[in-house]
Amino acid sequence: MISSPNAARTGASGLPIICDYIDTTYSPVEAPYPEVNTFLLGAGLVVTRERSGRLMYRPPKGMGNGVVAIDHRAGFARFSASGGICSVFRGQGVWEEYLSLLGTSPHKVTRVDAALDLPIDAADVIPSLCARHPTGKANLSRKALAISRLVSVRDDGRESGTFYIGRHAKAARFTARVYDKSLEALQVRGEVLPTTTRFEVTACKDSGATLRDAAQPEALFWHIAAPALLQRPEGVPMWAKNQDLGWVSPPRTFNAAEVLQRRIESSAELDALLQVADSMGASGRAYMLHLLTRRLNAQSSSEGLSEAV
DSSP, rough: OOTTTHHHOOOOGGGGGEEEEEEEEETTTTOOOOHHHHHHHTTTEEEEOOSOEEEEEETTTOOOOEOOOOOOOOOOEEEEEOOOHHHHHHTTOOOOHHHHHHTOOOOOEEEEEEEEEEEHHHHHHHHHHHHHHTTTTEEESEEEEEEEEEEETTTSSOOEEEEEESTTTOOOSSSEEEEEEEHHHHHHHHHHHOOOOEEEEEOOSSSSOOOOHSSSSHHHHHHHHOOOOOBBOTTTOOTTTTTTTTTOOOOOOOOOHHHHHHHHTOOOOHHHHHHHHHHTTHHHHHHHHHHHHHHHHHHHHGGGGGTTO
């Protein structure tokens, strides 16, 4: 069994366990899109629309990475925040505020990832985990899940990569993976990190995870990770599903007029469109204003998510 080298000394509260993904779904008529849209724009994110209609909110260059994806379909609406954007929101001090906004409408948390980075080498960790589970299966709940590995040889000649429990197990409520984060950072982003292994668990659909688990992921993490991956530290709170009643984060008030003014005045896309209009001659700006007015008139507030950008 692999245990955290700092667990006994620092206790559970001293370990940097984070939420690395959050996915919530709503009725298509109850999604809190107007409030979340204002929050995301106020946080400085840039929005684009894919051909499918999905809205993608990303931080500008130099602010971080990741995305908030918002889908609005006939039968449901889904808000998904990647690990990178979770990190951006934590850095801005608005992470719990974002979660609080997600909770303002009836919803279901359909995925939560919780992760812990430790300064140990995955080239040592992965063989140890394989030795611990010689049957090729491991229990994250009552049902044993298949173990798989995806490894390669690093430049130092050692084999490393990712160890999975429950990969592609669609019916599983919990899954997990352990991977060489320093190798992943180098291969994917060209980023050099100290030796780091990430232990990451996922609470899937119907697991009973809530927004509280995204805000306070420690109990959920250890519920899934121990004892299959790590030894549970003493003093860690026990996890209970569907127990977020009373969890709130004080909302920050956004001034909608200030958000509109700042975003319009700093919009590079409007500047570029204005140049196109000017290239049309004297009537170009009037035509651009006509198109903008037509677009605004075509959008009623009731259309919300499906039409607004």
